[in-house]
Amino acid sequence: MSELDRLRRTFFDECEELLASLQDSVTALASPDTGGQHAAAVAAAFRAAHSIKGGAGAFGSGILVEVAHLTETVLDAIRAGRMTPSGPLVETLLRAGDALADCVSADRDGVPPPENPPVLAELRRLLGTEASASPTPPLEALPDFPVIRADTAPAPPAPPAAPPPRVWTIDFAPNAKALAAGHQPLLVLRALKALGPLQTVCDSSHIPPLDALELTESYLRWTLSLTTDIAPEVVAEPFAFVAPLCPPQITANDGSRIGFDPLGVGSLLTTDSPAPVQEVDPTPLPEPVSPETDPPLDPVRPWAGPQQAAASIRVDVERIDRLVNMVGELVITQAMLAQQAQGLAEDRFPMLFQGLEDLASHTRELQESVMAIRAQPVKSAFARLPRLVRETAQALGKRARLTLIGEETEVDKSVVEGLSDPLMHLIRNAIDHGIETPEERRAAGKPEDGTITVLAEHRSGRIVIQVSDDGAGINLAAIKRKAIEQGLLPKGADPSDDELYDLMFHPGFSTAELISNISGRGVGMDVVRANVNALGGRILVRSYKGRGTAFALTLPLTLAVMDGMLLQAGEETYVLPIANILESLQPAADAIHHLVGRGPVLSVRGQYTPMVDLARMFGHRPDPCDPTRALVVLCEAEDGGKVALVVDSLIGQQQVVIKSLERNYGHCEGISAATILGDGRVALILDVAGLRLLAARRHRREGDDPHG
Amino acid sequence: MSTRVELPALLTPGDAVMLRNSLLAALATSGRIEVDASAVQHLSVQGVQVLLSFVASATATAHPWVLKAPSEDLVAQLESYGLFPQLMTWPVEV
Numbered sequence: 001m002s003e004l005d006r007l008r009r010t011f012f013d014e015c016e017e018l019l020a021s022l023q024d025s026v027t028a029l030a031s032p033d034t035g036g037q038h039a040a041a042v043a044a045a046f047r048a049a050h051s052i053k054g055g056a057g058a059f060g061s062g063i064l065v066e067v068a069h070l071t072e073t074v075l076d077a078i079r080a081g082r083m084t085p086s087g088p089l090v091e092t093l094l095r096a097g098d099a100l101a102d103c104v105s106a107d108r109d110g111v112p113p114p115e116n117p118p119v120l121a122e123l124r125r126l127l128g129t130e131a132s133a134s135p136t137p138p139l140e141a142l143p144d145f146p147v148i149r150a151d152t153a154p155a156p157p158a159p160p161a162a163p164p165p166r167v168w169t170i171d172f173a174p175n176a177k178a179l180a181a182g183h184q185p186l187l188v189l190r191a192l193k194a195l196g197p198l199q200t201v202c203d204s205s206h207i208p209p210l211d212a213l214e215l216t217e218s219y220l221r222w223t224l225s226l227t228t229d230i231a232p233e234v235v236a237e238p239f240a241f242v243a244p245l246c247p248p249q250i251t252a253n254d255g256s257r258i259g260f261d262p263l264g265v266g267s268l269l270t271t272d273s274p275a276p277v278q279e280v281d282p283t284p285l286p287e288p289v290s291p292e293t294d295p296p297l298d299p300v301r302p303w304a305g306p307q308q309a310a311a312s313i314r315v316d317v318e319r320i321d322r323l324v325n326m327v328g329e330l331v332i333t334q335a336m337l338a339q340q341a342q343g344l345a346e347d348r349f350p351m352l353f354q355g356l357e358d359l360a361s362h363t364r365e366l367q368e369s370v371m372a373i374r375a376q377p378v379k380s381a382f383a384r385l386p387r388l389v390r391e392t393a394q395a396l397g398k399r400a401r402l403t404l405i406g407e408e409t410e411v412d413k414s415v416v417e418g419l420s421d422p423l424m425h426l427i428r429n430a431i432d433h434g435i436e437t438p439e440e441r442r443a444a445g446k447p448e449d450g451t452i453t454v455l456a457e458h459r460s461g462r463i464v465i466q467v468s469d470d471g472a473g474i475n476l477a478a479i480k481r482k483a484i485e486q487g488l489l490p491k492g493a494d495p496s497d498d499e500l501y502d503l504m505f506h507p508g509f510s511t512a513e514l515i516s517n518i519s520g521r522g523v524g525m526d527v528v529r530a531n532v533n534a535l536g537g538r539i540l541v542r543s544y545k546g547r548g549t550a551f552a553l554t555l556p557l558t559l560a561v562m563d564g565m566l567l568q569a570g571e572e573t574y575v576l577p578i579a580n581i582l583e584s585l586q587p588a589a590d591a592i593h594h595l596v597g598r599g600p601v602l603s604v605r606g607q608y609t610p611m612v613d614l615a616r617m618f619g620h621r622p623d624p625c626d627p628t629r630a631l632v633v634l635c636e637a638e639d640g641g642k643v644a645l646v647v648d649s650l651i652g653q654q655q656v657v658i659k660s661l662e663r664n665y666g667h668c669e670g671i672s673a674a675t676i677l678g679d680g681r682v683a684l685i686l687d688v689a690g691l692r693l694l695a696a697r698r699h700r701r702e703g704d705d706p707h708g
Numbered sequence: 709m710s711t712r713v714e715l716p717a718l719l720t721p722g723d724a725v726m727l728r729n730s731l732l733a734a735l736a737t738s739g740r741i742e743v744d745a746s747a748v749q750h751l752s753v754q755g756v757q758v759l760l761s762f763v764a765s766a767t768a769t770a771h772p773w774v775l776k777a778p779s780e781d782l783v784a785q786l787e788s789y790g791l792f793p794q795l796m797t798w799p800v801e802v
Contacts, residue, residue: 174753179721185753189788200790207757210732210765215724219757222790 007187008108010314011055015104019097020383022048022071026093027386029078029085038085045093046075052100054237056107060194063113064103069234070123071096077127092126095119098387165196166256168235170224171249178245179218189222191238196228232258317413320373327367328657331561334363335654335678364655367561371412378456378465379407381419388424389452392431399438399449400431406456411463415555418535419465422528426467426551427452429525434471434549444546446470462537462579468550474543476500482509498693501541505529534662536672538689554689556672562658564675564685566651567633570620575656575675575685576645582634584650589628599699602632602644609634612695613646614686617670637689645691654678658685670694710740715782717747719755727755731762735771742801746777751785760791763798774799 025045029038053068071093077083085093099117106113170192174185192198203221207213226235232250236258239248247260338356346353382404393400435441435450442448455466479500483489488503495503503509507526532539537555556562564575591603592611601608611632615621625646633645656675661668661684672687711734716723734741743762751759766773775798786795 179753186751186785186788189790193788200788202790202794204760204791204794207760207764209768210728210735210758210761213728213757213761215721215728215754215758218753219760220753220789224790 008059011059012104012108013314014055015052015100016380016383018048018052019101019104020380021045022052022100023094023097023383023386026090026097029093030087030090039079042075042079042085046072046079049075049100052104054191054240056103057191057194057234057237059107061103061107061113063115063117064100064107067096067099067103067117067120067123070120070127071100074123074126083126089126092119092122094387094390096123101384101387165227165229166252166254168224168226168228168250168252170226171221172224172239173221173246173248174218174242175246176217178242180216181245183242183245185220185222188238188242189224192224192226192235195230195235195238196226198227199225232256236260315373320370323370324374327363327370328561330363331367331655331657332676332678334359335656336680337678338654339678367655371561374413375410376413376416377408377410378416378419378463381416381423382407382454382456384420385423385427385454388427389431392428393435393450396432397437398431398435400435400452401449402427403451403453404455405453409456409458409463411456411555415463415535418531419553419555422531422553423454423465423467425524425528427454430467430469430471430549434469434473436472440472444472463555465553465555466550467553468548470548473545473547474501474504474541474549475545476543479503496696498541499697501543502693504541505539530662530667533667534660536658536660536662538687540689556658561655562685563653564656565633565653566677566683567614567645567647567686568649568651569618569647570615572615572618572620573651573677573681573683574614574647575654575683576633576635577672577685577688578653580635580637580686580688582636582642584631584633586630587627587632592627599695600627602627602634604634604644607642609642609644610692610695610699611644611646612691615646615648617691617695617698635688637692641689641692643688643692643695645686656683656685709737710742711737712742712744714744715748715755718750719748719752720750721752721754724752724754724758728758728761731758735762735765735769739772741766741771741773742776743773744776745782746779748779748782748785751782751789753789756786756789756791760794763794774801776801778802 025041028041049068049072056064096119099119103113201223206219243260250258389402438448451470453468483503505525540552543549563578567574600611627646658673670691671684673685713730
């Protein structure tokens, strides 16, 4: 991959974050401004649009620059109080964000971006620059910042003629501080080249001989000649970050000059000669304009330069993945050494045992640190959801609003990435088949706007992402009928609710024939479940007729390493996630009861928990063991359901490296993944909720087996 | 006897240090220096300064050298830096 490709990839990564920030900030404008949060939201949105524009300019993405530029200009007008962020304006800005996302996606995928996104016309109309803009202006023809006049008198109509190009002469001499801060003149030069014909002359006369060369010094100086009709602000943009360290001298052939505030953060001070601005008629603005509050036209235009030296660095994911893999290997090696040492007398090798203890401690710390690097807020997986809700609801003639809770919840990057598709699918389904039409909702005494809630939280050492709606709920009777029709259930079957929900994920189960409030609920749900399973997670469904449905995706926080308890069941060793274990005990005979059709249950402090004989369940021995002579591990799944696992013994606690079974073999019910033990053997990692479901199904199928 | 110095694919600021050392060592020899530029994809400004400084040193001491098979990226980036005129004066073997 060339350096330019790397830079492009970084730009696209940044765009994802910036687009999410833009969307969040603009969405915040739709809420009442109770605590002055609008100002912060507008500033954040402005920064995002501005940064996208800057990067896009560097890569010559003309349409992206234009959409970002107009968006930024509208936000600037809001910031200056010349526009008020009411509903339609917020909608336009959201659509602008969507258009930017489309342009970024197109650029990333190497396909032509949308030629003339409709939102461009909307933005121009807002700014009153419609007449002067060509349908698909090239980058060089980007309109200047429109200046909305401060005076209240009606302004003359915007002159349609484009301003004549100016020749900007730029004297740029990066200094040692700029180089030390990581600035690379090549990026500036490329960004300028994207603005118009550029003549570049490099003065290398100050380069010393090699033995006198100071690598931290800067010896080069550039004299650049840029011909463009782009606004001074745009010409200055490539220098936004480097200007505070070494401000360039920028003058135009008409006497205009761009200066930078040496004490500030790149503030553009003056243009001695007014830039060719487009005066606009405020009357076309659909948004309320507050001329009485308009500030006087300020020659010092705000400049969104760098806010602060970044306290973070961007690292290629592959490098982190390599680190994660190495930590995984280290965990296995550490387990192997610990196992080898088990046969040694601790008092004879105290230093060895101390070393092993330190190794275990450092390995754990290293593993947690590496995982923390990969952790990121689930927010990025939520970024596209507002748009999805808006568009799906519009397309279906429904009304839905989205509530996001716990966006800052952190989870492994790969989990965040894998969440996107299942989430989108669940939300589409929720609007399509869960939320009723406004008329139906009114008739049911509900508000016309349906609510989709996406919640993220940590629970029992896992992350739970829940997509819920306040729609009609799932019609279980219809699922049962359909399952019987398709031969998935025998006639007269009496499945539990969970088993019926489970059928929705059966490939090809759900079709349009299903009755209205669940129709299609299962279309593609098998794919959703496959995706979630591939992440080591599962989906739990809860639905209440007439009140709504919730799909809870429970996922591991990390896909790499976990704390496990090694169990012996027959001849096999299994790993049980520590997070699932409540307690272990050897039950008395009178604590074990048998429920008809539900198998044996364990009574612990007045609560009854289904018992699962692990060795028998997985076919390691045909006969059940006597639980009073074995050991019972009481476990709790993420959904709060409990199960008592009957095992032969507990071997010990250990960190284990998770190896996906889905990817390497296939889905196994009751098993979430596999791992490699210290002695090189493979052990399966138990899935408590899956075991519970598996046991319930088996008991029902086999009848009332008193031993489970 | 010639000395061959390979320019790395990514001539980052960090690599510029090593390149400087390699070129200084090459300049200490008497033979022709072959600067293999076939793999270059990215030229940091620090790398450019090292190259220019090497050229200045070699020229000043009349040390024979040649730029071997400069990559497209190298040429394009020197052009972007405004150093195409300088490149045109360097001895190049394709």
